[in-house]
Amino acid sequence: MSPALRLNDRTFEREVLSSEVPVLVEFGASWCLACKAMESVLDEVAGELSGTAKIARINVDQNPGWAGKFRISGVPTLMVFSSADIVVRKVGAMSKKQIRELIELALDSG
């Protein structure tokens, strides 16, 4: 099973904005209990959707560039990108089912 991608400010553009498949990005932090709680479900969804969508995480403290550009002011913030467009943006913990529903918005529209 391939776990969720770990992004940084240098890889964000290539992995997310230039991606050929939809990408769900979780903006999180080391001190965020909800982000830690979601790690395993993000990894699971990444494995299940391998090839059709990407699941990724980025730590906002280590990578303030893109977090700043998207004006992330609370974590976890989940954003789904498709062809560099933002399909949906939500703040707060999510279950596996809810994460799948978010990414499926992009898969359905694509």
Next chain:
Amino acid sequence: MTSAGQSADKHNASCTCWNCPAVDLTGKVDFRACGQTREVFQSGEEDSGEAYILAECKRRPEIGLFDPMSVTFEDCPEWQMGPYGHMLKDMRVMILGLDGYLGWTLALWLGRQGCRVSGVDNFARRDWVRERGAHTIVPISRMTDRLRAARDVLGLNIEFRQMDILNQRTLLREFIEEVKPEAIVHYAECPSAPFSMIDLEHATMVQQNNVLGTLGVLFMMRDLVPETCLVKLGTMGEYGTPLTGRPLFEGVFPADAVLTWGDREWSLGGEMTPRDPVSFYHVSKVQDTFNVYEACKYWWLRSYDVMQGVIYGVETPEVSAAPQLRTRLDMDEWFGTVINRFVAQAVVGFPLTMYGSGEQVRGFISLPDAMQCMTRLIMHPPEPGQYDVVNQMSGYYSIRQLAETVARISSREFKIPVTIQRVENPRVEADVHPFEPVYDKLADRFGFESQVSLEDTIYSMLELLTQDHVKARIEEKKHLILPRTWWSGVKKQVETLEVLEEIRYEPSITA
């Protein structure tokens, strides 16, 4: 970051300087509480290199500033492979409560692993046990003799200072400043539920000692060693035994725990799970949990809150190496944990006394397994601001199962006939209850593997406790085994406790 399935010695290989206590974080370190608006986009400096957090290695300052994510423990020459994963060379570990059952054992254990161990104690545990008229059934030495034996027998130089962390904060502050510990293990609490239920004076003492002592440590860590991990001892008893039967998660709900209300649902991921403490002592531990959690949130401190199961056992390679190195073992109603107490009772022919039905189920862990867990946690430090909880236990049993196991091994292997009794339960607790603990994290993320079985540990305890000098000490204090501290506050003589049932084991013919 590690994940399930990694081999036991690789659990921390991919941790980076982000986790390392020997690294100062500098540059754009933005201390703030979770959820507050980020400063970075307001100041418009998101594209500037100054916006990034940088690392400075305290052990190798000549390297200069670098990206904390760029060096892993596996790559760093300061972290060398050991039996419990990569281990920080000569890591400075300070143990608060170094003289206790766990503190002394861990000091020797970590010393043998190559750590530079320091610690403090005010000898309160010795005083509390003495106050009740009890004593440790395995004799222990004075601290000066302990330290000398550690040096002579094991070659360890333990830096010890006598002090009270609550009432002598200036001394502790100075000691932390001097040692600059890279991990702090906090065992300096009163660990007894019945002791806290004796009367107002004892309840007050336990809560002040535990809660305010810990609060002081947190402020000192903020000021002096914010990169250092606090490994704080909690207890599985913080959760209680909720009658909903929901799993006892490791401190926080996983993302897939969902609250459904009406036609809507919410992930509970990351929320602290409810606590249901079962004594004023357990309340102090719950209060600690929230104080530590808050300190991590406000100041980016890092902590593992260890929900330890009921501890048992008396042997590790280090404490067994010489009589002066022994750790204490209590069997009285206030400080004796159940398996330790049952073994002592069996040795002197005192009936094994289960409170109430004996169907209460608890999580347990042996002394050496607990030491292994603590070592693994210390060597796999949390990330900045990370508060995490582990349920530190290796199995769960009903009190009846434990009594029967002790009785079976005593009678068959040691030819000691053992009686089991049920007596009135002086505590306010559910006698029969669901119990579904989750205790995967230590194994999955930290590589913990239990090394000793319950049966083998009981056997080795019986070997020690049946020695004449220990047996005599049990005989001397066996009048302090039966409980007399009632949660209700009622004053009842020990003699009035009702014997409800007896199960008698005889030595088997083939034994």
